[in-house]
Structure formats: structure tokens, C-alpha cells
Amino acid sequence: MHPAIPHLIELQRVDHQIATLRAELETFPKRIREADAKLSGARAELAAAKETHTQGATERKKLEFDVQQWKDRARKYRDQSGAVKTNESFKALQHEIANAEAEVAKAEDRQLEVMMAGEELDRRVKLAESRLKEAEQAVAAERKEIQAQGAEKKKQLDAVLAERERIIGPVPEDLRELYVRIARRHNGTAMAEARDGQCRGCGMRVLPHILQELRTETNEELYRCESCGLILYTLEPIPVATPAGGSASAASGASTNS
Ligand SMILES: [Zn+2]
Incomplete structure (x- = not known):
């Protein structure tokens, strides 16, 4: 996060x-x-x-x-x-x-x-x-x-x-600008919770590895919904039942976020 x-x-x-x-x-x-x-x-x-x-x-x-x-x-x-x-x-x-x-x-x-x-x-x-x-x-x-x-x-x-x-004090200038720009385009909303594998802003699926990144304390990337462009965040714990598994050690695999 x-x-x-x-x-x-x-x-x-x-x-x-x-x-x-x-x-x-x-x-x-x-x-x-x-x-x-x-x-x-x-x-x-x-x-x-x-x-x-x-x-x-x-x-x-x-x-x-x-x-x-x-x-x-x-x-x-x-x-x-x-x-x-x-x-x-x-x-x-x-x-x-x-x-x-x-x-x-x-x-x-x-x-x-x-x-x-x-x-x-x-x-x-x-x-x-x-x-x-x-x-x-x-x-x-x-x-x-x-x-x-x-x-x-x-x-x-x-x-x-x-x-x-x-x-807004602790928010860096570039993020403030990004936030304002997105909010202006989305009727005052710049943030979207990712819940149950979905972006709550538009309902589109959020990829599992992004969900995981969102919950990783060490990760400092900002993720935006690919569909609506809102800034994603999550408040829920990562579901344990991922068949891929093996995420015990951190070290994120090739995050494809640009
Ligand atoms: Zn969205």
C-alpha cells in the first residue's frame, strides 16, 4: 500500500x-x-x-x-x-x-x-x-x-x-494533483475500494496480484483501476484460498503497473 x-x-x-x-x-x-x-x-x-x-x-x-x-x-x-x-x-x-x-x-x-x-x-x-x-x-x-x-x-x-x-498536509504535491485531476473527472470521487475482487467505483474485476500488492505494507506503488482510473485501496484482508498460493515470502513478482 x-x-x-x-x-x-x-x-x-x-x-x-x-x-x-x-x-x-x-x-x-x-x-x-x-x-x-x-x-x-x-x-x-x-x-x-x-x-x-x-x-x-x-x-x-x-x-x-x-x-x-x-x-x-x-x-x-x-x-x-x-x-x-x-x-x-x-x-x-x-x-x-x-x-x-x-x-x-x-x-x-x-x-x-x-x-x-x-x-x-x-x-x-x-x-x-x-x-x-x-x-x-x-x-x-x-x-x-x-x-x-x-x-x-x-x-x-x-x-x-x-x-x-x-x-492534505502530508500528501505529496504530485499525488494531490493526481487526486484532484481524477476527482474532477469522476464527480468528486478519486478513490475506489477494491472489495470482493472488484473495484467499487466501476464494478470491474481487480487482478488478484494487484489486490495483494494493495495489502502489502512494503509496496509503495499507487494502483489505479484499469477500467475507471480511480485510485485503488483495500481495507479487507487478502483471501487465503488462492490456489496459486506461495505468497509467504514477500518479493512481489513482476508487477505490471505503469
Ligand atoms: Zn474501477
């Missing part, structure tokens, strides 16, 4: 932790945005309630104006009726007066309806306002919670980054 292997295994462990923490940290801005988005419903509801309220007020003003106009008209006809000469003109004016009064009554009825509806609209606006306020408080609390979680994750990440510095 190459003497740097234990360090590289540790390095791989913290690098996976770092990747996980970074991925988690990246979700935080989105989580904040999602929390904020919860307000848009309550805001839209309040805006709609206010809009309807404004329309109601506008209609009320118009109806006031209508009532006044029809009343003025009725009064004008009544004033005229004292001065008419013919019966027919009098009748015509009476008809106009009745018509204007009917319009007054109609507008007043509608005024009453709008006023009653207005009370309901007031209530709706107030309700929407209190709902928005509640939502704002809930979202503020949620934001605070998310930010606290984010700060905690950041702290964990800083700790693991410091740990990484410590772990």
Missing part, C-alpha cells in the same frame, strides 16, 4: 462532506425566495380587496350625483307645472315628475345596496390586511430559521475545510 493512501482515503471522506455541505448551502437562497413567495398570495388578496373597495366608493359617489340630478329635475318640473296653460302640458309634466321620482327611488335603492356591500368590502380589506400581517410574521420567522440553518451549515463547512487542510 502506498503510504499516502490512508491520507487520500481521509481526504476523499472530507471532500464528499464538503461537496454535500456546499450543495446544501446552494439551496438556501432558493429556500429564502420560496418563503418570500408565500407573501405574494396575501399581497394579491389585499390589492384585490382594495381595488373592489375603491370601485364601491366610486359607484357610491356616482349614485349620490344621480340622486341629486333626478331630484333637481323633479323640482324643476314641479316649478314649471304651476305656469302651464294646457291640461295636456300639465299631464306631460306630471309624467316627467313621476319618472324623475322613480329614478330617484331606483338610485336610492342602489345606494343602499352599495352601502351595505361597502361594509362587507371594508371587512374584506381589514381581513386581508391582517392575513398579510400574519403571513409577514410567519415568513420573517421562517427566514430567520433558514438563515440560522445556513449559518450553521457554513460553520460546518469551514470546520471541514480546516480539517481538509490538516489531512
